[in-house]
Amino acid sequence: MNNGFFNMPSDLQHSYLGLIGLHLQEALLPVAIGLLLSLPIAQLCVRFKWLYPPVLWATTVLYAIPSLAFFVVLIDYTGQTKTTVVIPLSLYSLVVLVPAIVDGVRSVSPETHAAAVAMGIGPVRRYLQVELPIAVPAIFAGLRVATVSSISLVSVGALIGNQGALGNLLQDAMTFHRPIYAVSSVVTTAVLAILADTALVLVRVALTPWLPKSGRRALRGRDRANGDAGADRGAGKGPATGEPLDGGTTDVRPTAGSTL
């Protein structure tokens, strides 16, 4: 892999690093949007328990829509742009993030919740200062899956023209009969996913000095508090990834490929 792995074909109009930047942008923006959407949705689901099953159903159905179908519909409105890629990816991330946040907030023990109420901590302050910080490990477990999944899914943007970032290399590999482009695309995407995942773990560790170092004791507590919250969400449709230690009971959802 002399020149080819790092030297990009000119039709992509990007250097190798430029392509990486574009890829990260298209992958991380949907996760950020997904997180911003999930926080209020999850809070509503915690507040109004009846809302949770239909919301789960809706996010799962959205996830079941192939991205190609999304593109076909969206292309009429948003054209062959980044937006057309970002919208479906944002919606896909909900399927992981909403349950993760709901589980996280629910993992606050009834005693801690009662103590907070009894201390005169109002609902808003309680959410921001007690529930959300305690939900951080579960939220990050969800973020990790969503991020890795999103990084791999961006490649499908190649289907609508030039919006697949590193995924466009796959197409070029076929067009120019240069397998090295495909190797470059796949390896780079995988490395990006691993690095992003590691970064999230580091941020999580920095945010949660209060977690037992082994992670086990807190987990057991959380498992007990959660019961089998995962059961009502049905089975994920792809192979489970992520690290169960950090994931708590968060149902780890499918990642790459299943909606291609």
Next chain:
Amino acid sequence: MIGALISIEAVSKRYPDGTVAVDGLSLEVPDRSITVLVGPSGCGKTTTLRMINRMIELTGGRILIDGEDIQHKPVNALRRSMGYVIQNAGLFQHRTIADNIGTVPRMLGWSKAKARERSMELMERVGLDTSMAKRYPYQLSGGQQQRVGVARALAADPPVLLMDEPFSAVDPVVRRGLQEELLRIQEELGKTIVFVTHDIDEAIRVGDMIAVLRTGGRLAQYAPPDQLLSTPADAAVEDFLGADRGIRGLSFFGTDALTVDPGGIVASDATAQQVSSRATEGLGHLLVVGVDGRPLGWADAARLRESGAAAAGPKGGPAQLLPHGQAFRHGEDSLRVALDCAVLSPTGWAVAVDGEGRAVGVVSQEQIAAAIRAAHSQRGTAPVDVGAAR
């Protein structure tokens, strides 16, 4: 601020589905005392407690604190004026111990430094090393966490403390320690404490007043612990109190009035002649004490008269010493402890010691029994009266 008077007046809690958790409950919680709500599960004790800080809103009657209706106060201000201690402590796992304790002071607008200083002070008060201030809850044992829970409740110096089965989740030895700590803190601070438990022994140990509730949220009896034990209101309360309530009730009788006989004690260097001058009726054994006055053991009285106590010293002589067993502190321990010592003693006589552990006398089971009868008749709580009433 110190304790406040809580009046619970005909309070009811009826849920929309018709379930009645508390039914017309009236209680006068005296200030600066520990009032225990006790009863089987489903008796509405926790509901009652939570109605005091309006975590549960009452549906009938009213609750007054120092004459003021709690419904007229802003709810969060009301709650911050009451400390709350819960089972398993319910600490904020993401905050350090010092930050946990300082939660309410910070909300009340204290400066960071002042809240921190207060946290340190309270850690010492509840018996925690201040080096733990920067640790997180997971690094503490269950008992230590519960101490933090108590400290956190005391942080803003509220006049009222609500304790919801605070010590139920820790093992019996730790629980005992926490109970003693609570009594010590209460002696220093004089809060008005409402304490919920399902454990009648705990209720008797910590309570100044005990309200026994029955299923359906009705008051079965409201009395001080000694009165509860000696005269339960009905068969249900008696059943709830469990076995041995007569013996347990003796915990509330002191040994000040108990006469102990110093004649049963001989020094370990006493001669046969000195021993002979001691004659305690009905006492086949004499208590040998060391030069420091501490009991060494029982020796056969007849042998001692022949050969003197020196021969029966701890190194063993013709008269072997019998172990003296537990001794009770005269005037400090209860009649229950004295009786227990006598029952466990190989001679049937209990050894009384002073604060420094020096023997001051001996007393027989019969003499203790007489003291129990006298104490009962003095209080007018003779157990026979209960039987007659039923």
